[in-house]
Amino acid sequence: MKRTALLHAELSQAIAMLGHGDMIVIGDAGLPVPDGPRRIDLALTPGIPRVADVLRVVLTEMQVERCVVAQEALDLNGGTLPAWCEGQLAVAPEAISHADFKKLSAQAKAVVRTGECSPYANIILIAGVTF
8 A cells, every 4th residue: 555645546647657847737626627638536526625635635746846826716815825725835826817727727647626616726736856
């Protein structure tokens, strides 16, 4: 059995296969998953799991160089980071429009669907290197 926090085999494999600059999206229950990226569906019921929970665990295994959120997520929170990502990121997220976020998601290696039902609770994580 694995010793790290991430036990979901498909998600762990997706992270292990990332190269420098590859992207994984962690999205809310309503984010459309484009054709192309691998779909990893973790949604059980509204609110379970939350984006914050999935993000926390993914960050234990993934080296993140950059990340992207929708500007609308910041706007809903008075221009600051939403609670679901507050204090979790070592890098400041870049903000783009939600429409551009959805377009960029098509280039991701995987899109992780959560049970989150908060508007714009989506993040793109861009892989870095550990050396």
